Amino acid sequence: MARTFWQGYQAFLTQARLWTGESGERPVVEAVRARARHDPDAFHAWVQSQGWGRAYVERHLLYVVDHPEEVRELLRRGYPARRIPLRLLDRTALAAALTEADWRTAVDRLFQGSRQPHWAGQRVWLFDSSPELRRREGLAPSVAEALIELVCPPGGFVVDPLAGSGELVRAARATGRRAWGGDLRPSSADVVQADVTDLLQHVPERSADVLILHPPTFGAWAKTTADLADVPHSEHYAAYLDGIVGFLLTTRAVLKPGGVVVLIARPPRDGHVFLAPFELALGEHGLTPSAYRLAVSRDGTEDWHFFIAQDTKE
CATH class of the missing domain: 3.40.50.150 (Vaccinia Virus protein VP39)
Known part of the structure; x- marks a missing residue:
């Protein structure tokens, strides 16, 4: 079974800890960001050795730590990252949707926006x-x-x-x-x-x-x-x-x-x-x-x- 985005992110953190020697989510991510800025060749070589796409790491994995808690909870539950409209996110509405018994349907409808006839x-x-x-x-x-x-x-x-x-x-x-x-x-x-x-x-x-x-x-x-x-x-x-x-x-x-x-x-x-x-x-x-x-x-x-x-x- 294909792993979720959150599972992939956890795998990224595991390898990043080994590479940077840091512990804790934010220190690890900050260390990877710093190496990407100061030694881009080493960063790209490490990314390639792990089988990840460079753009995927730079545009997605390195920013999970900065996401609102509501988005992180959604990712933890296995929701696809590509379907989350980060720029148009209503955190209050998302938090409410996550409390629903059928939260996935509630979130889908929230992100679809109005379907007014x-x-x-x-x-x-x-x-x-x-x-x-x-x-x-x-x-x-x-x-x-x-x-x-x-x-x-x-x-x-x-x-x-x-x-x-x-x-x-x-x-x-x-x-x-x-x-x-x-x-x-x-x-x-x-x-x-x-x-x-x-x-x-x-x-x-x-x-x-x-x-x-x-x-x-x-x-x-x-x-x-x-x-x-x-x-x-x-x-x-x-x-x-x-x-x-x-x-x-x-x-x-x-x-x-x-x-x-x-x-x-x-x-x-x-x-x-x-x-x-x-x-x-x-x-x-x-x-x-x-x-x-x-x-x-x-x-x-x-x-x-x-x-x-x-x-x-x-």
Whole structure:
């Protein structure tokens, strides 16, 4: 079986110790560098005697000692050196990818960068719906992935405290992001059973690059909310919007400064569709609206509105 780059590097260090008389990784490498500068003929003869390529030693092996620890750990695990984009490396994202159970897939996706579908940049997304999607108010996988690609960089951390069946959690993980999803009544193994008010018990403060709020639609909320008995019917929608603001205020603490909040909504269809209240709910709490997307099912029976805002509060 062919040896890995790291195994080759260890073999290089072994021979370099014998040649220089030094011990310890950095002293050995520094001694080889010094001989390469001051006696290049002897250096080239030694390299040739070991069967190595001169360029391979000079451009790769002699610089491993200077690599960030995250890269060295990746090499120790047997990852091919040629596939590591050193000049474009995001150390934080790489460190996060290395903690994943399937770290190799996470690293591959990180280094591949965004694979955003060509249509994800459009303002209106079309998707194929189904009775099951409509029943559980879930997002189509293609829409979930497009949203994640739009709002979160590879390696970023997505938090979805109203995750339901976990479409966005799965989309984030499948595209090289980290994700945590919670719900009071989860319907997927990808989602932790957790009350939104207890979010800080599960997610560290100021750790999320993206906070997603996907509350129940007004219709679903009105059917299950007992507190509406004493509220005039004309004020039910205002109470719903207040509930959304409550979700935002409860979960905001996990968002990093400068992070992104996504509010997913489906305004009631009663002859009029009012979108402004959703943007106002974000803008009144230190969030600057930055983008809007609309997802519509091909049969016209389902629509989702995505209000995207950035944290501007210190």
